[in-house]
Amino acid sequence: MENAWEQDEKGGLMKKLIVILVILLPFLLALALSGCVQPKPGETKKTVVIQDFLGRNVTVKVPVERIVVLNEIDEVVAVGGKDALQKIVALNKWRYKQWRADWWEEWTNHYPWLANLPDTGQVGQNFNPEVVINAKPDVVLCWPWQYYRLKESGDLKKLEEAGISVIAIQLLPTTANVTEHLDAVSKNIRILGVLFGKEQRAEELVRFYQDQINRVVTRIQQTEKQPKVIVFSTSSPWTIQGKKGYYHVWVTLAGGINLGDRVIEGSSGDVDPEFVLQENPDVIIFTCNNNFPEGIRIVVGYTVNSTEPAKNALKELINRPRWGDLQAVKSQKVYLIHHGFSHEKIFQFFALQCIAKWLHPELFRDLDPYKNLQEFYDRFMPFPLRGVLYVELSE
């Protein structure tokens, strides 16, 4: 005869098993479900530690889904592609509208919904941290100077408390040492690559940039000539680029001598008009932001279709006493270039290439900066390049 206790035990065991199953059920379900949801290839979320431009170690979950851009969106899209555009949840619209109106027009023409994104405001002017926090981004992109401002004002703390990581990147050319410069740029681009999970595309971009820079830098070795250059601003008659200016880097890399280096310690300053006459530069470049002493006048940019306005502006700009005797003016080596393509952009190679061509026309006869820029746009930007971005005095 069966032991009554054994019978009970069997029933008790059953109960226990059921209880255990019931308890384990949610976990089993979770396991089962998670097994079903397969992550798309390449979008496995992982947590990484990124070292930004300032050397800060920032922990981020990549690829990011939501991003706030306090600087400019070209690099984001260049690396992250069109879908990166969709990930922008708020941006520094103020700066675009105020300081890069023609670029903003181009972006909103192609992507009108950008205009409806919340505006964070410009750091140091009207920045609103709440807009950033409400947008719930994974990461905030900014420039180093913006980072410092955020830190000073306490806004950085607010963002970090809300669990938002801030990453500072910079593409500004600060050194005429090519290796260092390329290193710096590549590093920042790769950061973007990691952020968007587009490491491969980032590498492509880095290679493209390096290649464009090298097209100038390697060939420069072939010549000993070092033309003397002065880079003027258009908004005030005697302001030139100095030792720490970004044009100083481009002129040096392009195998020229920036005369401003000798007299201006900072990035820009006023030159003695006699210095210009005395030094008699071979090439004169005007970097133009569509701002002249008499006010705003659009002569270069996406929206400009003819070279006439810029050429006229150039003619007025060189109408100064005794400038007719300058080497640069006599040989018509006077140029005007859009200010925005010279710094803090992934396509700043454009400025370098233009300058190289102007300084050594024979050596770079086959170099076509505009075409290279177009190629960049075709490959990495969501809309094609257009507009007049530079002019030369000669026809």
Added chain:
Amino acid sequence: MLSSQSSAKTGELYTTLVKHKRMMLAIFSILTAFAFLTNVCTGYTFINPVQIVQAITGNSDEGVSSVIFNYRIPVALAAVVSGLALAIGGVAIQAISNNPLASPYTFGIASAAAFGAALLYSLDISLIPLLKISGYAAMMNAFIFALIACLGVLLLSKARGLTAVGMILAGICISFFFQALLAFMQYLATQEALQAIVFWIFGSLYKATTENVLIVTVTGMGSFLLLLSYGWKLTAIQLGDEVAQGMGVNVRRLRIIVLVVAALTTAVVVSSYGVIPFICIASPHIAKSFVGEDVRYLLPCSGLVGATILSMACVVSKIVHKGAIMPIGIVTSLVGIPILLRVLIGERQ
């Protein structure tokens, strides 16, 4: 007998007094001429006076003479006439407001002018649209707003019966008002416009052209002669309104005329060359210690002092870092601060 003897003695002493003042004027005239010459000689290359004379007489090579005539002389002339104009504006305003720290700048003339320029650079608004292309738009805006500020001071101070204190208070209000507007323009400005505004505010004699030098000279000379004709009255008004009125001065009318003239003169300088600080305040004080407070002597002496200081400041701005031009406002500030300190400390005694 005794009376006529002492009368003769007093007469002699008075003549000595006058001679002393005239000598001071002569000395400062020479100083101004010397400063002007130094200014013309200095630059990226030092051109000695002999070469300058040669250039004027047409005996030097094109390069040197072109530098002299196109760059050195206009800038040096601008320094002299602006220094003079700013200084006499300072004397005038200090007299009618009976306050040693008053100046056309503290009455808002400079902030209004800066705002006018900023209005053009930030919002592309020119009060006289036709001028936009000519390159005079910023200058015209600045000038018109400077006069608006002057009008504002007049209207506001009328509420206080056009007294000295009333004018100072009105001037402070107008000054703050335009400073706020200027800040607002900067807020609205593009990055480049901001640069343009700052550059404009800083002041530079390198904006000198034959036209603006002529305008400043004519205005400056005209104001000088007019204010000089009011010399006695401007001296008397500092004794107090009642006293001056008792002497026969129409204090209200004098204040209005002098304010408008000073504002006009300052506006012309600021709208041509930007804001050059401290000449307005410092020149009268320096001149006072040499010729006393009789406006008939104080006015020309201050003018000469202003011209000298600004010329020397120009020289400094050229040689501090050869090849670059240090903004002249920085130099005049550095010179002006110790002078102001001396005035403040001197007053305590």
Added chain:
Amino acid sequence: MKVETLQVCKLSAGYKGKRIVRDVSFEVKAGEVCALLGPNGSGKTTILRCIAGVMRPISGSVLINGKNMRDHMVKLIGYLPQSIEGKLKITVIEYILLGMAINKGFWKVRKEDVEVAHEALVTLGIENLALKNLDELSGGQRRLCDIALVLAKKPEILILDEPTSSLDIKNSFDVLETIRSVTKAEKLITLIALHDLNHAMEFSDHCAVLNSGKLITFGNPVEVLSPQLVEKVYGIYVEKISINGNKRLVTLGSASCGRIKGIIDYEEKKDEKDDIAIYI
């Protein structure tokens, strides 16, 4: 043009609509000194300012030779305000010349002008101060300079608001004597605001006594200033005494402080003699 008479007709004046002076009328002829008397706040300064043209009356007028000459008044008048606070870094002689230049309208100073200025300083006995700076002077010296300035302008009408304030006893006397003799010699019209009643009796031909902005009486001070009037207007007790034929007032007490002892003795002895020693 010679000024013969100055008439104040129904003058009412005040500040910010409040009337300080009400309906005051009197007349002064050339060669006469008229003293304005009255307690503080009675309107003396206000009237003088109206006459000097420094202030506009609310109603009434000031007529010269029967005509309203507001615009020309400036040239004819020498006005000394109650106090001059302004500081200027100039010498005394230049200060005098300043007053003359604005009044006469000349710009350049000629030798004759310096002599006139010097003369004015001599008249007041301060010619030794000629080259001193204004800010080096004492209060009294400054006041003397101010008076010299007024005299140097050679006005036809002298308007002096308390010229003797900050002056010592001797200077007060000398100055008032100078003013009187100049008035007589040049046939000026002089109005002086005074506090000292004895000065008024000594140096003025007429006096206008004011109280609370109204003209109480006008006439020869020796006759008009009686103890009753003085008590009514000033609130002090005085006794009129005669010394060598000159009438004077002696202050004996004040309404708020009480009478001083000894007056009763005097009352008794008063009838005995005319000239009598002063009992205090």
